[in-house]
Amino acid sequence: KLVQNFTVLENIILGAEDGALLRPSLAKARKTLKHLAEEYELDVDPDALIEELSVGHQQRVEILKALYRQADILILDEPTGVLTPAEADHLFRILANLKAQGKTIILITHKLREIMEATDTVSVMRRGEMTATVKTAETSPEELAELMVGRKVLLHVPKGPANPGKTVLQIRDLRITDRDGVERVKGVNLTIRAGEILGIAGVAGNGQSQLLEVLGGFADAKVSGSVQVNGDEIDLTGKHSNGQTRRARGISHVPEDRHHLGLILDFAAWENIAFGYHNAPEYQKNALLMDNAAIVADTVGKMERFDVRPPNPQLPAKSFSGGNQQKIVLARAIARNPELLLVGQPTRGVDIGAIEFIHRRIVELRDAGKAVLLVSVELDEIMSLSDRIAVMFDGRIMGERLPAETNERELGLLMAGVAQNGEAA
Numbered sequence: 001k002l003v004q005n006f007t008v009l010e011n012i013i014l015g016a017e018d019g020a021l022l023r024p025s026l027a028k029a030r031k032t033l034k035h036l037a038e039e040y041e042l043d044v045d046p047d048a049l050i051e052e053l054s055v056g057h058q059q060r061v062e063i064l065k066a067l068y069r070q071a072d073i074l075i076l077d078e079p080t081g082v083l084t085p086a087e088a089d090h091l092f093r094i095l096a097n098l099k100a101q102g103k104t105i106i107l108i109t110h111k112l113r114e115i116m117e118a119t120d121t122v123s124v125m126r127r128g129e130m131t132a133t134v135k136t137a138e139t140s141p142e143e144l145a146e147l148m149v150g151r152k153v154l155l156h157v158p159k160g161p162a163n164p165g166k167t168v169l170q171i172r173d174l175r176i177t178d179r180d181g182v183e184r185v186k187g188v189n190l191t192i193r194a195g196e197i198l199g200i201a202g203v204a205g206n207g208q209s210q211l212l213e214v215l216g217g218f219a220d221a222k223v224s225g226s227v228q229v230n231g232d233e234i235d236l237t238g239k240h241s242n243g244q245t246r247r248a249r250g251i252s253h254v255p256e257d258r259h260h261l262g263l264i265l266d267f268a269a270w271e272n273i274a275f276g277y278h279n280a281p282e283y284q285k286n287a288l289l290m291d292n293a294a295i296v297a298d299t300v301g302k303m304e305r306f307d308v309r310p311p312n313p314q315l316p317a318k319s320f321s322g323g324n325q326q327k328i329v330l331a332r333a334i335a336r337n338p339e340l341l342l343v344g345q346p347t348r349g350v351d352i353g354a355i356e357f358i359h360r361r362i363v364e365l366r367d368a369g370k371a372v373l374l375v376s377v378e379l380d381e382i383m384s385l386s387d388r389i390a391v392m393f394d395g396r397i398m399g400e401r402l403p404a405e406t407n408e409r410e411l412g413l414l415m416a417g418v419a420q421n422g423e424a425a
Contacts, residue, residue, distance in 0.1 A: 001062065004051040008044055008061050009033065012068050029068065036067050040097050041090075055203065056087035063094065074098065075106045080114065084203055085379060085412035092118045110352070112141040112155070113380070124148055149353035159363045162387040165194035166230075168340050168371035169215075174225035176210045176395075184210040184221070186395035192340070197362065197372040199386030201379060202415050207395035208375045209256055212344045215373070216253035217246040218261075229340060247276055250339030254329055254346060256375070258322075262329040265318035269308070270299040272317050273332050302331040307357060323354030330358060334365055341365055344375045359385060379408055393417040 255261035
């Protein structure tokens with residue numbers, strides 16, 4: 001809710017001006033802002049343009065706006081979704097300080113670790129109803145997960161060690177420039193082998209989305225570099241650079257935004273299952289017509305295998321919950337037994353029960369000898385699913401790590417652009 005080309009000070013007073021003349025309001029706000037910054041550890045340059053600030057600092061401005069208006073209640077909805085671990089830790093120190101000053105804070109989040117560390121009481125919602133309210137000190141992540149889903153849930157991904165095989169995806173010096181002329185991916189080099197999951201960690205907006213789009217074959221961008229699948233070069237810029245040819249090469253794609261890129265919400269589930277695969281032989285009645293009955297029957301089988309509820313192929317996609325919509329997208333991609341699965345934010349907006357199911361399916365694909373490229377802003381997800389982790393910052397790979405040999409602090413520094421020697425990238 002910030003105006004990007006306004007200063008911090010201008011955003012603070014926006015809608016709360018004292019009169020027609022801005023100068024007195026700005027002077028008053030500057031003085032108040034200095035006091036608030038000192039009292040609540042919300043240091044931010046009042047003359048900085050919002051567009052020049054990190055997301056973490058922009059979030060501080062949002063809190064300062066509320067405090068400037070003398071708010072006693074702060075409601076934060078998924079506040080750490082685009083923060084590095086270090087920025088998230090600082091945010092929670094700020095919230096603890098606000099609580100100590102007598103402010104009431106309502107934190108809406110699906111991250112159980114944050115709930116356990118930052119709250120005093122927890123109310124759990126399931127299907128629009130409050131199922132429980134408990135003191136945080138008297139509960140556990142496992143109990144909260146069960147209250148959220150209605151059954152016991154595994155919070156850790158059960159998977160054995162990877163058995164990497166041949167190289168499936170080889171990326172060399174990949175550069176991507178968007179329509180505005182901004183270089184989003186800057187000389188990326190990556191390798192993924194059969195039977196392993198490579199996770200890409202990073203704060204949203206550091207080139208991961210553009211990387212997935214180019215590999216999936218539907219990016220509207222200027223691209224250079226080399227991408228090979230099973231040793232064969234794929235077309236990055238020509239007439240064969242599209243999703244259809246990617247799928248023909250054994251590449252399946254689960255896009256980050258299921259509503260805009262993964263589904264047509266007004267279309268039935270069986271129609272969504274067929275998208276991109278409508279030319280498959282089993283879907284053809286003859287040279288001119290698709291066999292809709294065959295597609296519906298196939299969708300019923302996929303819904304059963306991927307536990308889509310309700311298992312009704314005639315329902316429009318918009319009638320399913322977010323978790324079940326995601327299962328439809330995954331069923332379409334994974335059931336084709338791809339050589340390479342590109343999956344972006346696989347559990348965004350998904351309940352804990354569906355998260356557990358989705359993680360199992362991804363690991364099963366890896367164990368079947370397939371290569372998986374996973375992009376997620378959820379560091380817990382990256383750490384638990386990945387066999388190797390590459391960290392992206394400002395379009396570059398800051399480094400690669402093995403999950404067993406790193407931790408959230410080290411990954412957080414890389415996500416913030418701090419290289420191993422402590423120097424900023």
